Amino acid sequence: MSNVDATQNGAPRKLAWWRSEPAHRLLTFVLVGLVAAVVTGPEGTQSDYAYGLKQSVLKPRVFIYLALALGLWAAYEFGGRQGWGGHVSDQLKPLRAGLRQRANRRNVRIGYALLAIAAIVLPMGLSSFWQAVLVTEIGLYVLLALGLNVVVGFAGLLDLGYIAFYAIGAYLTAYFTGRLPITPPFQLNPFLILPLAVIAALAAGIILGAPTLRLRGDYLAIVTLGFGEIVYQFALIKTDVTGGSSGAFNIPHFSVNLAGVKYMWGLDPLPYYYLVLGFIILVVILFSRLEHSRVGRAWAAIREDEVAASAMGVWTLKYKLMAFAIGASTSGVAGVIYASNVSTVTPDGFLLQNSIIVLVLVIFGGMGSIWGVLLGAALLQYVPEALRDYVPPSDRFIYFGALLIVMMIFRPEGLLPSRRRKFEFALARTGLVEGDALTEPLGGPVAARSSE
């Protein structure tokens, strides 16, 4: 979009001031300010639905937001033309260059070791509240996000019912520990349920993915959306199987009794933290090896141009299904740990909003970037907990929704992008690659259409 509009003889014609770009931006800033005032404002009441709106817009506090909007607009228009993003990025350039220079193999190993030591030692000093947060809110969600990253980041597919596999893992744990109304053939230690959960989630993923992945990728999104909701409804309705809304409780903790080593996880969150940490490290190692393997290269090829990939002999359906199933099984494993940790499983833990939160975590850190997802997810799960006293917990979903839009507009590759993914997003603008696996595979409905 430009300020000037070419007329017939080619001479630029100046547009009215209110149609110029700065005016548009001013309007945008002011509108965003108003929306921010409403979002951060008080809640509505049942007797007056407009109460929240009125309190947000008619009270003096709206002027703070408007002033902020005007200030930001002025800073944007009159200070540095290349925008703030570029500015910050310029400042960081020497730092990044320095990092890259020193990032030889040995230093990277030392860095990983330091990080691992920090992850092991630091939580010991935390209060037990924060240790619990570290397990249920951060650790498990990091694990979930790493799994979804395979689907969204590596394969470029969208899974909106991701939490359903988490539910499958959790309910499977409740089942095999005999805490559901239906009795299992044998009872198991949660450790032994882990492989079963992997198999169950894998199977569910394949059953769900096989019919849909042959089609346009966005069908997968809506089918998984529906699937997530059906699993929730099933857990809620089938009281004789799942225990209904009260769910299952008293699920036993993990325990080890092997070769003389006897240990039982319990109410103390710290051992669970180490268990989750172990799984995170395992998954990080596994997935980063996967990323650079034949499979990972196949995913990248599918993402960039599915038709070309399939012409080169990549069995696209197989690899897409594989990504989907690997993501699902990670979620299933997390579900087992979750069930055993909190020892209660109710349908309310597996709402659509949880699926979306995991998606936000992946997008924020940088889809396709394992470190980005790891750090982004940890940060984004930590912040709402830290702000718990200031922001009503239910409001965080509003911010998460807004964050998704903002990220997609300004930084679709995420905060710490994978280099390849970033490159793809840039190339997508030129139309050279697709950047996701959402287009139609060969022989799909659109291919049939264009040959008509």
Added chain:
Amino acid sequence: MCFSQNFWPLLVSGVENGAIYALIALGYTLVYGVLQLINFAHSEVFMSGAFGGLFVVQGVLGHSHTPSGLLSVGYIVLGTAAGAAAGGLAAFVLERVAYRPLRRRKAPPLAFLISAIGASFFALNLAGKEFGHNPVPVPALYTDGTVFSVFGAPVRLTYIIVVVAAIAMLIVLDRTIAKTRLGQGIRAVAQDAETASLMGVNIDRVIVATFVIGGMLGGAGGFLYGMAYNVQFNMGFFPGLKAFTAAVLGGIGNVRGAVLGGLMLGIVESLGVACLQVAWRDSISFVILVLVLMFRPTGLLGERLGRSA
């Protein structure tokens, strides 16, 4: 069969729900036609329409008694129009915020889906915060009662209103797409956006118009749905999912297919409830969706906006 006993009453209520699904399904189909994308935030457009209609009706009616006769008709038309306006506005804002910036940046489809989901999540939770989480009834605009019966199945006034309003809007839409300049533009963009722009079609304008038309139908559907049931911040989810199923069933991108799919889905769902527990009602459409995707992904009438209308 399990539904043979109550076949006619179930059919009547199926047609009523089907009419609303058809209205929403059109929003999916129209947007899909021009952008080849599923509009994930359409269920929130539907919800916005319901709230818009509810607030206008509440504001105008105040605490007076249930109107009757022509006055009722006036209120219903007013509420539906307000719902359509709110839905159209929501769809307009949605296009501006979640779609246009990405189109300018030539983002891959994944980015569109994610930003639409973000918009949906944002609107859903903001509505929950502002308007509460409990269902709100639309004030009675008419005295409901049985008007006539079909084979012993009572047909209530609500059913008639919903179906008549839906049919009226569908006819207007069908004619708009077939006869007007805008409709021509929509069909052109749906067939081949690049060529259409070379022929002088303003793609941006056509896309906005498509969103707004779909939003108006969805918003009106939202108010009608709210009148038949209740208005709630999360009311859009299942109707949205079902309407999407309906759109796929009829052939996504196909306007008449969406109507056919909506009616069929409403009826199948209604009859299916007789065979299963009521609680499984919402799962029926999902199973249908998966079956359609497995066996006939192009839907009953085939996908294509350009040709069908």
